[in-house]
Amino acid sequence: MRRLERSCNEFPLSYILVNNDDQLIGYCYIDRLLDDEQSVIIESVCVQRMSRGTGYGKILMKLVEDELHQKEPKIKCIYLTTTDKRHFYEKCGYEETTPRVRLNISSKLFNGNEEVFKNLLASQKQTAPDSHVILQKGSSVQRIATVWMKKRI
Numbered sequence: 059m060r061r062l063e064r065s066c067n068e069f070p071l072s073y074i075l076v077n078n079d080d081q082l083i084g085y086c087y088i089d090r091l092l093d094d095e096q097s098v099i100i101e102s103v104c105v106q107r108m109s110r111g112t113g114y115g116k117i118l119m120k121l122v123e124d125e126l127h128q129k130e131p132k133i134k135c136i137y138l139t140t141t142d143k144r145h146f147y148e149k150c151g152y153e154e155t156t157p158r159v160r161l162n163i164s165s166k167l168f169n170g171n172e173e174v175f176k177n178l179l180a181s182q183k184q185t186a187p188d189s190h191v192i193l194q195k196g197s198s199v200q201r202i203a204t205v206w207m208k209k210r211i
């Protein structure tokens with residue numbers, strides 16, 4: 059497993075999984091959550107279409123978790139969201155959890171205004187975050203439930 063060259067030791071981090079022939083097999087992206095220093099969110103987990111169903115997804119998740127555990131001892135929990143891959147993540151040891159506000163540290167929203175957002179969050183009673191994504195196909199619009207999942211590492 060290698061980190062993408064453009065990625066560095068600071069979050070957000072991108073990881074790629076390559077096979078022994080240096081072929082790209084999988085990818086994922088990890089970012090910190092602004093309001094929780096002990097947690098990260100994993101996003102864009104993807105295995106090449108031809109390589110799916112052969113265990114690479116599980117390997118990718120395990121390698122990333124091991125790497126975080128070793129190199130980022132402060133991180134205790136990994137969060138993710140999914141609409142339709144809940145069973146895959148359950149096989150990887152993730153459990154459904156209460157939806158939370160998705161505040162990635164790299165969000166362009168912040169741009170140096172992190173303190174403002176932290177204060178805003180602290181001062182507001184949190185309303186239930188939107189746990190749906192909108193899928194538009196042609197003229198029909200569908201709301202799909204987003205499931206939040208987490209795993210302690």
Ligand SMILES: CC(C)(COP(=O)(O)OP(=O)(O)OC[C@H]1O[C@@H](n2cnc3c(N)ncnc32)[C@H](O)[C@@H]1OP(=O)(O)O)[C@@H](O)C(=O)NCCC(=O)NCCS
Nearest residue numbers: 103104105110111112113114115116139140143145146149
């Ligand atoms: C989701 C994805 C990463 C899984 O990778 P994969 O290499 O196919 O998964 P694995 O072969 O490692 O499967 C691990 C386990 O999960 C199960 N699993 C995998 N995909 C599943 C699915 N869609 N539904 C139910 N179970 C699934 C497998 O049966 C296997 O179970 P086992 O441990 O009992 O044998 C891959 O299908 C993918 O890239 N999909 C497209 C992108 C995507 O949807 N990403 C998730 C965004 S939330």
